Amino acid sequence: MNAQNDSLRHHCGVAGFFNQEGENIPERLFYSLFSLQHRGQESAGIAYKKDGHLVVYKDLGMVSGVLSRYLAEQRVSTVGIGHVRYSTRGGNRLENAQPILVSCNKGEIALAHNGNLSNARELRSLLESEGSIFQSSSDSEIILHLLARSRQTLFYDALKETLGLLRGAFSMILIHNATLYTVRDPSGFRPLFIGFKGTTVAVASETCALEVHGIQDSREVQPGELITTDHEGTRAELFNREGTPGRCVFELIYFARPDSRIFNQSVHLTRKKTGAALARCDNVTADIVVPVPDSGSNAALGYAEASGIPMEYGLTRNHYVGRSFIMPNTSERELAVRMKLHPVKEAIKGKRIVLIDDSLVRGTTSKILVKLLKEAGAREVHLRLCAPEIKWPCYFGIDIPTRKELISNTMTPEEIARFIGADSLMFLPLEELKGCLDDPGGYCYACFNGQYPVPVETE
Ligand code: SF4
Structure with a gap:
C-alpha cells in the first residue's frame, strides 16, 4: 500500500x-x-x-x-x-x-x-x-x-x-x-x-x-x-x-467481482447479506443509504432492503481514473479522491445519510469523503463498514499496512467517527460477518482477530 x-x-x-x-x-x-x-x-x-x-x-x-x-x-x-x-x-x-x-x-x-x-x-x-x-x-x-x-x-x-x-x-x-x-x-x-x-x-x-x-x-x-x-x-x-481452512473472507467482502461465485457463494449475495446484517444491528434514523461505489454498492442494496431506507446514488465514481492517478507521488490527496468519487448534490442536500463502505484501513479517504458530502449539503453522515475492525496485517497476498498504521489499533469507533467527521460509525461485528457465510469455519479472519491459519513470519 x-x-x-x-x-x-x-x-x-x-x-x-x-x-x-x-x-x-x-x-x-x-x-x-x-x-x-x-x-x-x-x-x-x-x-x-x-x-x-x-x-x-x-x-x-x-x-x-x-x-x-x-x-x-x-x-x-x-x-x-x-x-x-x-x-x-x-x-x-x-x-x-x-x-x-x-x-x-x-x-x-x-x-x-x-x-x-x-x-x-x-x-x-x-x-x-x-x-x-x-x-x-x-x-x-x-x-x-x-x-x-x-x-x-x-x-x-x-x-x-x-x-x-x-x-x-x-x-x-x-x-x-x-x-x-x-x-x-x-x-x-x-x-x-x-x-x-x-x-x-x-x-x-x-x-x-x-x-x-x-x-x-x-x-x-x-x-x-x-x-x-x-x-x-x-x-x-x-x-x-x-x-487448516483459510479461505480469505475479504475476497467476498471486497476483492472479487460481484458477478463471480467463489468459495461456493455468490459474491453479490454475500455482500447484500453483510449490508442486511449491518442494518439489523443499527438503529440510526436516516433519509437515504448511499454506497461508496463500487465496493459498497451491493451491501448498500442489502442495507436498504433490510432497513426500509431508500438507496440513493449520492456519490459518482469516475471509472476512468486508473491506478496511475493515485500513485505515490500524487501529493494532493483530496484532489485524488475528488477525481475518483464526487458527491451528487441534488441527491444528498439536506439528507441524513447512511454511508456504506467495505472496510476502514487508515481512515484518510473516509475523512475526505465525509467532508465532501457535508460540503455538498448532507445534514448527517453515518458511516457503516461491511467488515469488522482491521487490526492485523495479512501475510497471504493482501496489502495491509503495519499494525500502528491501522486506525482501529489507535482509536475506538467513537474516536474514529470524530476523526473523520462522521456523526456516527459502526463496524459489522465479526459474528455477524460469520453469519453471512455458508461455511464460517472454512475462512481466515486473521486481519480482524490475529488468529492466522498457518504460522507466519512477522515483521
Ligand atoms: S488476513 Fe485478512 S486479508 Fe489476509 S487472507 Fe486472512 S482474511 Fe484475507
Missing part, C-alpha cells in the same frame, strides 16, 4: 488455457485477464507455447495497454498462462512482473502465482545461503528455485516435493513441456477455478474470467489439489489433505 492509497489491494490474478487441438490461446488469455483487471493493475503478462518453446511477454501497465497486440492476429497454441499484478514486495518493477519463465535442469517452466508465501524469508535465505541468485524480489521466484534444485527426476515429483515446502497462499498455474499444472494451497486462501468447454480447459482466479468465454461448466480447485492437464486429459490429486 502506498502512502496515498487508503484501500486494501490484492496482489494478483491468474488465468490459464489448454487445448490439445490448438486455438488462439493469447487472445483467450487477454479476455480472461481483462476480466481479472480488478485483481492487479500494475503489470500484465502472458506465456504460451510457440513453435515448441515457451515465450513470454509482460510489461508494466493495464491489460489493454500491455496485451492488446494479441488481439490483432491468430497465434495458435496449445497451452498458455497469464497474470495481472499489483506490487507490494519488491515494488512495481518489471522484473517482478509475471508469468516468470525459466530454463533450468528440468527444462522450460512458466509460472503465474497469486498469493504470498508465509515462509518466504526462511526459504529465500536458505536458498541464498546455498548459492541461489535471485533476479526479483517476488516470492514466486522461490518456487522456481526449489523446483530446479529438486533431485526428483520427474517434473511431477519435483513439483510435489516443492509444494510440500511452501507455506501460506499459493493459487498458481505452471507450464512444463506441453502440460498445464494447476495448484491451490492446502488452506485455499485465494480462489481458483477450472472450467471445461469442448476441448478447451481453462483455469482462472474467478468465475467471471471463465464466463467471459461462455465457460459455465466449472468447479473450484480444491485446497491442497494439484491438477494436471495434457494430451491425455485432466487428472487431479490431493497433495495435502491436512491444511
Whole structure:
C-alpha cells in the first residue's frame, strides 16, 4: 500500500488455457485477464507455447495497454498462462512482473502465482545461503528455485516435493513441456477455478474470467489439489489433505467481482447479506443509504432492503481514473479522491445519510469523503463498514499496512467517527460477518482477530 492509497489491494490474478487441438490461446488469455483487471493493475503478462518453446511477454501497465497486440492476429497454441499484478514486495518493477519463465535442469517452466508465501524469508535465505541468485524480489521466484534444485527426476515429483515446502497462499498455474499444472494451497486462501468447454480447459482466479468465454461448466480447485492437464486429459490429486481452512473472507467482502461465485457463494449475495446484517444491528434514523461505489454498492442494496431506507446514488465514481492517478507521488490527496468519487448534490442536500463502505484501513479517504458530502449539503453522515475492525496485517497476498498504521489499533469507533467527521460509525461485528457465510469455519479472519491459519513470519 502506498502512502496515498487508503484501500486494501490484492496482489494478483491468474488465468490459464489448454487445448490439445490448438486455438488462439493469447487472445483467450487477454479476455480472461481483462476480466481479472480488478485483481492487479500494475503489470500484465502472458506465456504460451510457440513453435515448441515457451515465450513470454509482460510489461508494466493495464491489460489493454500491455496485451492488446494479441488481439490483432491468430497465434495458435496449445497451452498458455497469464497474470495481472499489483506490487507490494519488491515494488512495481518489471522484473517482478509475471508469468516468470525459466530454463533450468528440468527444462522450460512458466509460472503465474497469486498469493504470498508465509515462509518466504526462511526459504529465500536458505536458498541464498546455498548459492541461489535471485533476479526479483517476488516470492514466486522461490518456487522456481526449489523446483530446479529438486533431485526428483520427474517434473511431477519435483513439483510435489516443492509444494510440500511452501507455506501460506499459493493459487498458481505452471507450464512444463506441453502440460498445464494447476495448484491451490492446502488452506485455499485465494480462489481458483477450472472450467471445461469442448476441448478447451481453462483455469482462472474467478468465475467471471471463465464466463467471459461462455465457460459455465466449472468447479473450484480444491485446497491442497494439484491438477494436471495434457494430451491425455485432466487428472487431479490431493497433495495435502491436512491444511487448516483459510479461505480469505475479504475476497467476498471486497476483492472479487460481484458477478463471480467463489468459495461456493455468490459474491453479490454475500455482500447484500453483510449490508442486511449491518442494518439489523443499527438503529440510526436516516433519509437515504448511499454506497461508496463500487465496493459498497451491493451491501448498500442489502442495507436498504433490510432497513426500509431508500438507496440513493449520492456519490459518482469516475471509472476512468486508473491506478496511475493515485500513485505515490500524487501529493494532493483530496484532489485524488475528488477525481475518483464526487458527491451528487441534488441527491444528498439536506439528507441524513447512511454511508456504506467495505472496510476502514487508515481512515484518510473516509475523512475526505465525509467532508465532501457535508460540503455538498448532507445534514448527517453515518458511516457503516461491511467488515469488522482491521487490526492485523495479512501475510497471504493482501496489502495491509503495519499494525500502528491501522486506525482501529489507535482509536475506538467513537474516536474514529470524530476523526473523520462522521456523526456516527459502526463496524459489522465479526459474528455477524460469520453469519453471512455458508461455511464460517472454512475462512481466515486473521486481519480482524490475529488468529492466522498457518504460522507466519512477522515483521
Ligand atoms: S488476513 Fe485478512 S486479508 Fe489476509 S487472507 Fe486472512 S482474511 Fe484475507
